[in-house]
Amino acid sequence: MKKEAVAVAPHKKQGFFGEIRQNFWLYMLIMPCILFAIVFKYIPMVGIVIAFQDYNPIKGMFGSEFVGLENFKYFFRGSQWLQITFNTLYLNVLFIITGTIASVVIAIMITELGKNLFVRFNQSVMIFPNFISYAVVAMFAQAFIGSDDGYVNRWIEMFGGNPISFYSESSVWPLILVIIRIWKGAGYGAIVYMAAIVGIDNGVYEAARIDGASRMQTIFRITVPMLKDTVILLTLLSVGNIFYGDFGMIYTLVGDNSMLFSTTDVIDTYVFRSIRTSGSMGMSAAVGLYQSLIGFFLVIGVNALAKKFSPESAIF
Amino acid sequence: MARKEKDSETLRTGQPFHLMSRGDKMVTIVFGVVIALFSIVCLMPFVLVVIASFTDEATLVREGYRFIPSKWSIEAYKAIFRSDTIPRAYMISIFVTVVGTVLSLLITAMGTYTLSCTQVRYRNKIAFFFYFTMLFNGGMVPTYILISKYLNLRDSIWVYIIPALLNPWNMFMLRNFFNDIPEALKESARLEGAPEWLILFRIILPLSLPALATIGLFYALNYWNAWMEAMLYIDDEKLYTLQYIIMKIIRNVNSATQIAVEGANTGTVVPPSYTIRLATAIVTIGPIIFLYPFLQKYFVGGLKVGGVKG
Incomplete structure (x- = not known):
């Protein structure tokens, strides 16, 4: 990044075509990427017009009738938009808070334990779930919390409790999702914080130790405050994506189980479902646009904040 | 990076366990136990599902998930590879x-x-x-x-x-x-x-x-x-x-039954549709386990290179 800012174009001023001719092969090398972005990223942006149409699959994008804001009116008139917007935000806030705390705690504990075989082994183990697809995780979840054969219910029954029918009890799902998120991601998330802790100057710790600080004191007075910047930055960046639900997770785990929608249905699953059930494409596109627009302004705002906070962290 | 890591090694393990104060020893023990517990929790679902996938179909249905089932079987794996x-x-x-x-x-x-x-x-x-x-x-x-x-x-x-x-x-x-x-x-x-x-x-x-x-x-x-x-x-x-x-x-459990029937041995009475679900999950993560040493090395490295940007 810095390098580019310093480097000055060495050649004389040329027009657009001169530049293309001079670096023709370099522009050819990036052509596949550009074509890809045009077809799969920019053309769908044009496709947003569907949000303002009464989309008819046979007539297609160019033949369907324009209906103005009708799709949006229909979506915002019902109560569902509030529900899915709330769920998206609520679940993401839960994930960000619990995930950050879990990762930071793990990172601190691992770095405090130093480097030995025990720590290495445990670290390898706790990163592992991150690589497993949510489809497999959903299969595991069934094994654990399935209604009559699940592992958890067997234990509950053994201690004389009443088995819980998890897949029809929507109120426990935010908790279940948070637990799965931590199980899957906390160990992996800790890596960034560990890198930050390792980067802290050792002289600070040595000085504290000479002054007679205990280990808990060095953790709370040195490590935690030093991690503050990293935590704020990473939190900011995830807040930028707060309007996008964790589709892969929620759809694989909950799927089309409407009994759980009241707490788990997020914008992404809502749109996906309406595509699959061939509901109104126009309305789904309208919901998608609502999400993209708010998401866009959130990311822009958050990136601006992050840039102010730590200039190196933003790509642009 | 490498130098800094080395520094931290001398810092954290520089003080041998037996020379620590009592409070510091406690901290080490508690942290060690918590970390070990968390990795057990991370690993447990895999172990449980692997064991269940090697359990005899009827035994699994009767006893549920057990770490030590009373009857083992590789019928599910045979069936999915025959299908x-x-x-x-x-x-x-x-x-x-x-x-x-x-x-x-x-x-x-x-x-x-x-x-x-x-x-x-x-x-x-x-x-x-x-x-x-x-x-x-x-x-x-x-x-x-x-x-x-x-x-x-x-x-x-x-x-x-x-x-x-x-x-x-x-x-x-x-x-x-x-x-x-x-x-x-x-x-x-x-x-x-x-x-x-x-x-x-x-x-x-x-x-x-x-x-x-x-x-x-x-x-x-x-x-x-x-x-x-x-x-x-x-x-x-x-x-x-x-x-x-x-x-x-x-x-849809029926899709598992379908695979079970496809790969059924003519001799088997019960198609192992239940264990087949679990065996399918296990063979799906097989390559990931196989590649795990590389995954770990490069992912962790890449995440550090990407640094805070990740």
């Missing part, structure tokens, strides 16, 4: 992952090289062109209509690969790496008259193997774990991926 469905899905998943990753790495490396060459005047504008796609998107509906109606990728194996070819994020990660390669290397090759593609493949790529391995693994994992494309665009059962078969099994 047509799973081996075929395996081949599809492997094809998609291998071909997809190679193509993705190729176009990402080519594009990133241009972005990292300072003589390209429009490189920052082009970079923004890619960055913008990370900020704003048309959403699922237009993409769906584009792929299924206008590109005719429905029921084609390429629907898994082509729409996922490029992730701009990986491009920017790779660019950080390319930028660190000394400009003089490229310059001297150019003076010798080497064309740009030769510089890329002969000089830049061999120097970037760790970075390529990292983003290659990102791509590979993404291809391997994909199921949404199958759900949206594939009707032909012959083109299902492993992950999608799992999705189908979760939704």
Whole structure:
């Protein structure tokens, strides 16, 4: 990044075509990427017009009738938009808070334990779930919390409790999702914080130790405050994506189980479902646009904040 | 980085356990126990499902999940490898992952090289062109209509690969790496008259193997774990991926029974439809376990290189 800012174009001023001719092969090398972005990223942006149409699959994008804001009116008139917007935000806030705390705690504990075989082994183990697809995780979840054969219910029954029918009890799902998120991601998330802790100057710790600080004191007075910047930055960046639900997770785990929608249905699953059930494409596109627009302004705002906070962290 | 890590080693283990104060010893013990417990929790589902998949069907139904079942059996694995469905899905998943990753790495490396060459005047504008796609998107509906109606990728194996070819994020990660390669290397090759593609493949790529391995693994994992494309665009059962078969099994126990019947030994009385579900999940994560040492090395390394940006 810095390098580019310093480097000055060495050649004389040329027009657009001169530049293309001079670096023709370099522009050819990036052509596949550009074509890809045009077809799969920019053309769908044009496709947003569907949000303002009464989309008819046979007539297609160019033949369907324009209906103005009708799709949006229909979506915002019902109560569902509030529900899915709330769920998206609520679940993401839960994930960000619990995930950050879990990762930071793990990172601190691992770095405090130093480097030995025990720590290495445990670290390898706790990163592992991150690589497993949510489809497999959903299969595991069934094994654990399935209604009559699940592992958890067997234990509950053994201690004389009443088995819980998890897949029809929507109120426990935010908790279940948070637990799965931590199980899957906390160990992996800790890596960034560990890198930050390792980067802290050792002289600070040595000085504290000479002054007679205990280990808990060095953790709370040195490590935690030093991690503050990293935590704020990473939190900011995830807040930028707060309007996008964790589709892969929620759809694989909950799927089309409407009994759980009241707490788990997020914008992404809502749109996906309406595509699959061939509901109104126009309305789904309208919901998608609502999400993209708010998401866009959130990311822009958050990136601006992050840039102010730590200039190196933003790509642009 | 390496130096700093070494420093921390001397700091944290510099004071041997027996010389610590009592409070500090307690801290070590408590932390060790918590870390060990968390990794047990991380591992337990895998162990439980692996054991259950090796349990006799009737025993599993009767006793539920046990760490030590009363009767073992490999019938489920026999059945899934005798069936047509799973081996075929395996081949599809492997094809998609291998071909997809190679193509993705190729176009990402080519594009990133241009972005990292300072003589390209429009490189920052082009970079923004890619960055913008990370900020704003048309959403699922237009993409769906584009792929299924206008590109005719429905029921084609390429629907898994082509729409996922490029992730701009990986491009920017790779660019950080390319930028660190000394400009003089490229310059001297150019003076010798080497064309740009030769510089890329002969000089830049061999120097970037760790970075390529990292983003290659990102791509590979993404291809391997994909199921949404199958759900949206594939009707032909012959083109299902492993992950999608799992999705189908979760939704509908009958799909497991179907596999069980397909691969049933004429001698077996009960088709092992229940254990087959679990065995399918296990064979799906098999390659990941196999590749885990690499995954760990390069993912962790890549995450640190990406630093806070990750």
